[in-house]
Amino acid sequence: MASSESLETNNDLISIMPAIVTDKILKHLPLKIAAKTSILSRTWRRIWLSCPYLTFDETFWAGFHNVDSTTDWQKGSCIINNILLHHNASIHSFYVVLKPNNADADLLVDKNASLSQWLSVLAKTCTRKLVLRNCARKWHNLVILTSYIFHCTKLTKLRLHCFVLIAPPFDFKGFPHLKHLELYFMKFNRGLDMLWSIIAKCPCLVFLRLDNCLGVDILNVDAPRLEKLIIRGISDSLCLKKAPRLTDVLLCSINSKMKGIKTVVATIKSLSSSYNLQSLEIEGNLSKLLAAGGINKSLPVAFNCLHRLCLAKLDLSDSDVFCFTHGMLQSCPVLRDLEISIISPSNAVGHSNVHQSNHYNYELRKLQKVKITGITGSSAELKFIEYVLAKSVVLEIMFFKCGKQDVVSEHKVLKQLIRFPRASTKAQFVYMEE
Incomplete structure (x- = not known):
């Protein structure tokens, strides 16, 4: 018969979990819940302080219910400071949201000081993934990121929202391991030349996104390994x-x-x-x-290698836009996936002769999937859809959705679409619901 000691040991599966299992558990728990795991056993008492994934998102800030949002910030930042101070392992991922508040302008200096302190710690722990979100409502309320951000040289992913990025120090040699860079609503204190010089010092950069950054007018990217580029604004x-x-x-x-x-x-x-x-x-x-x-x-x-083409907010009743759209299709001989969104047609008239031209006979030999949304039923739109159906010899499926209109008008458009001849016998129509 097994002794009581051996039974206790066998039943205490929580204490003997491998580190890889505990890491995965803590990774998917909110930080406050992860901290409560310290009561599970003696072994778990300090495990959460070695969790390599620290997330201080909206859920973290939702735990504060003070009327004064300044007090919320002070309490929250103090908790973050203490966790970083007592953390006893490497931090692979650090995600923090700076919540907006009524005294945002008065707290800019305090937020800047806290960020400097956090970044100085993260630089020493070789953090790999860093996400900083400042929920600023106005451009003049952006928090300044100090030069400590450039000390985090082990980063592989960096995402920043609503900050002012200052020039790097003279001894900055770049982010040698950075593969993923996303910048949203950012302002650069020395213009875009500073940004492009930073990108040039990221030899492993694969993904770059610039979303509504102030003053992005010239795209001057020097990135030998870049594969995906997103520019909005x-x-x-x-x-x-x-x-x-x-x-x-x-x-x-x-x-x-x-x-x-x-x-x-x-x-x-x-x-x-x-x-x-x-x-x-x-x-x-x-x-x-x-x-x-x-x-x-x-x-x-x-x-010659383009498989997917997406054209958004097209007014096909504009003859220039119509010709541009058709010209782009002609430019993609191996196109397999086409996505188009249509906006309400303009009041321009007199272009019907362009839409009825006989030179739109280019066959779409590889096109398999089409998605067209915002259809209003204008003659230009119907002519374009008719062309796509008639020239797509291997088309498998067409998703479509009408724009905002009454039920009778929508039904009329659907009847016209279904009647169009199809070059592919396998082509199916799929109506997209709301």
């Missing part, structure tokens, strides 16, 4: 420098006008000739700006 011009491995690009502009449209046209042409792109997304007003800027004269160009 207000831009005057875009110009790629060097990224030989680039395969996935998303460009979005919310400008109504663009001063350097010729540069953008040149960029699109260079994307076709200098890079082996597999996925291209053009969003915002960029399609209309490109069409108005004369890119139609350069089409078709050769995107």
